[in-house]
Amino acid sequence: MSLNKNHQINPKISTDCVIFGFDNEGLQVLLIERKPVSDREENNALPGDLIYDDEDLDDAAQRVLKELTGLSDIFLEQIGAFGSPDRLSKPEDKKWLESVRQYPDERVITIAYYSLVNKNLYKPQASSFAQSAVWVPVSEVTTLAFDHFEILKAALKQLRSKIKTQPVGFNLLPAQFVLSDLHKLYESILGRPLDKRNFRRKINKLGIVESLNKKQTGVPHKPSLIYKFNEENYQRLVEEGYDNFGF
């Protein structure tokens, strides 16, 4: 910490959340559709909000998540700060801000987070911005408002690197699942195919899933065994300093 200098600013601080979900369609992200202009994709934005006085950054992100999805205490990790002085200055973005902010020209630095939600628990909320929330397959997103596409790319990168060392994927699945769901999830996140037998071998060796000795019913093919995540074994691995899940 040094002495004061001239020209320092007091920007606004926001938090923007990249909320990932997963289903048979693959990896999705929850976006807010902004109303005006055409329905071009670049009008979508990440959900976010300005942070409050005396509010911790993580708490602000949890609050956004809660307002939007109704979920609390879910996986959430900071991506980093995005604060380019011109990050809000695309013409469409400026116009939109003018309609919505008291001081639309103020600089805003955002602290970005990503989180993993189980879409089965997700229930859209009635809060002001949750109305226009939509799940969009990550692979179909090519542009977003502000610098949000850049933030999404950073989130994906961090998630990919995280899932190689920690079994965070379970946050995206229901409590009971089938190994092929987990398999598809890993393929969706990593964006490449994984050999079925090798995948299963790895998962089994880790001992982080546990069969419930129940089978699927009503499926037009051989029913799969149903599994749950074994949190105790996972905790043991982490305590032993294990951090390589090797994908």
Added chain:
Amino acid sequence: MSLNKNHQINPKISTDCVIFGFDNEGLQVLLIERKPVSDREENNALPGDLIYDDEDLDDAAQRVLKELTGLSDIFLEQIGAFGSPDRLSKPEDKKWLESVRQYPDERVITIAYYSLVNKNLYKPQASSFAQSAVWVPVSEVTTLAFDHFEILKAALKQLRSKIKTQPVGFNLLPAQFVLSDLHKLYESILGRPLDKRNFRRKINKLGIVESLNKKQTGVPHKPSLIYKFNEENYQRLVEEGYDNFGF
């Protein structure tokens, strides 16, 4: 982005830099000694500064680095934002801020960076805070001002994880070095011993160092060959998508 709400703040934004250096004593970090009170360690702080209007976050961190070390264009990576509302409120810290800031009670959110500098190129500068900069072995740091110890721990964690996938260590070494320097560097960063033969095999296989066919002189033991980092081979590896340096 949602609608405005009450209670939003306009905090100050600072950047704090964890500047790592390396020599025979191991991994070091550059700290600022705050003047008052006793010479207890918790008076040391990370170098940092408030950011300017219209200044990009990365640029602010580069500026701090330049003012402090005289170096520009060196390895620098964001760690993340630290913004707990009470991060400045330890009594000693408050007293110090009162002596130095116009509005010492203002909330300050910091964007932390870490960087790797070659101590041979480092020359202390005459800037206001560079006067009291000191290199301290990372292993001896146990407390710091504000939340800076937490930031240091995050920096170390990120560096350890980074060095497993990218050969960033070369930023800490002189342009010409000896394999045992590189070996000691990796051991210092990872905090555990690495087998000499296995280490050399890995480095050689990667092809990212290149012998200059010169030997050390004046050492009281068998002289070592002198190496340099092979940037072309490294670039090739990165372009091929290689990101596992396997330590």
Added chain:
DNA sequence: TAGCAAAGTGTAATTGTGACACCAAGGATA
């Protein structure tokens, strides 16, 4: 010239990875 200190080198056992193909089970349908 003896001794010291660090440099430099190879192998064997184990473990991990990647590629690959067939049978099983249940529902759907003819």
Added chain:
DNA sequence: TATCCTTGGTGTCACAATTACACTTTGCTA
């Protein structure tokens, strides 16, 4: 009720990577 369709579930082999481990070389110093 037999056939077909779809997905579940399984083992092996070749190769690569990792770990553990000890002795000789070189140059300076005493």
